[in-house]
Amino acid sequence: MTQQTYAPRPAAAPSVVPAGEHRALTRRSRTPRPRTLLIAAIAWFLAAVFLVPYAEMIITALRPAHELRDATYFPSEFEWANFVDVWRESHLGDNLRVTLLVAAGSTLLVLLVAVPAAYYTARMRFRGRKLFLLLVLVTQMFQPTSLLVGLYREFYQLGMLNSVWTLILCNAAFNLAFAIWILTAYFSAIPEALEEAAMIDGLGRGGALLRITLPLAMPGVVTAMIFTFIAAWNEFVMGLTLSTVPESQPLTVGINSFIGNYTVQWNYLFAGSVIAIVPVVILFALIERKVVSGLTAGSVK
Structure with a gap:
């Protein structure tokens, strides 16, 4: 029997892409698609639509009093003293303190x-x-305005x-049901086996x-916390009814005091509004990831 020997095949030479063609491929991969450009343009347009009112609010807050009725978009000069005047000549500092206490206290009580x-x-x-869950849901149907008397x-x-x-x-009472x-939905989604294993190891x-x-339900806790805080921060009707002394009124009621019977101090009104949104913006910036994860949890399986 003749023994056949097989010589190993030579290794294929690696394909070499010319430098010019490699740069063209890289440039082509970096070029955004028309669909991506269209989505980005729509996103920027929507962002501008939502940001223009805030820009108008800041510009009006910095507008001098004698230029409030001018048709120009930008004032001739920016009056930074409006923020100092609105802080000194009104009870805005006390109103801000009351709102912080109310929002923080309501949020803490709701979570507890x-x-x-x-x-x-x-x-x-x-x-x-x-029946208990149904009653909790029914409480959300009552508006604070109908219970004010x-x-x-x-x-x-x-x-x-x-x-x-x-x-x-x-x-706290009007935000507890939410x-x-x-x-309840977050706790129900967490397996009970995890708690049983922990209790076997000695935990109660x-x-x-x-x-x-x-800790596993922390996105839901943060979501409930931020919504309760925002609802208490923006509440107006109960603050207007249950607090009549300017020093004890929340910030929303204090800002409303710049609207008179015959005139409106637009520069002070918008300056106070800018001061009012700063703490909320800071809070959202700090816990934005937790809020997003809490709202989207369970949407993808």
């Missing part, structure tokens, strides 16, 4: 009540669970008008909640 309520509702199959009479008899605690309790609903029910479940 909503977290255990939502956790118990998500984990325990007690009798009347669906009863709230005013109640807090008047308790001697709690013009109190920060009154506004904290009211804002927090319970969203946190409270320890499993604080160390295991709550």
Whole structure:
């Protein structure tokens, strides 16, 4: 039998792309597609539509008083003293302090009540669970305006008008239902096996909640927190009704004082509005990622 020998095939020489063709391919890959350009143009247009009112607000806040009725878009000079005057000549500092206390206190109270309520509702199959969730949802149908007369009479008899605690309790009550609903959904999505494993290792029910479940549900907690904070920050009707002393009014009511019966101090009104949105913008910048993840959680499986 003749033994055949096979010689190994020579390795194929690597393909070499000329330098000019490589640069052309790189340039072609970097060139955006028409669809990408169209989407970017639409995004920039929408951003401009939403940012133009804020730009107008800042420009009006810096406009001198004698140029408020001018048709020009930009004033001849920027009056930076408007911010100093609105801070000194009004109770805006006190109003800002009251709003910060009310928003922070309402948010803290809502989380202290909503977290255990939502956790118990998500984990325990007690009798009347669906009825409880339905009642929580029904409370969202009541508008604060329809309850103002009863709230005013109640807090008047308790001697709690013009109190920060009154506004904290009211804002927390009207935002509690939303927090319970969203946190119940987050707690229900977390497997109970994680808590059972933690309890086998020695943790109790409270320890499993604080160390295991709550960190996993943090996007939902942050979402409930930011929505409660914004709702309490922007609240106007209850602040106008339950606080009559200028020093105890929230910021939204204090800014409204620049609107008179016959004239409107537009420069001071917009200067106060700029001051009012700065803390909210800072808060959103700090926790924007958590809010986005909380709103989009569960949308992709």
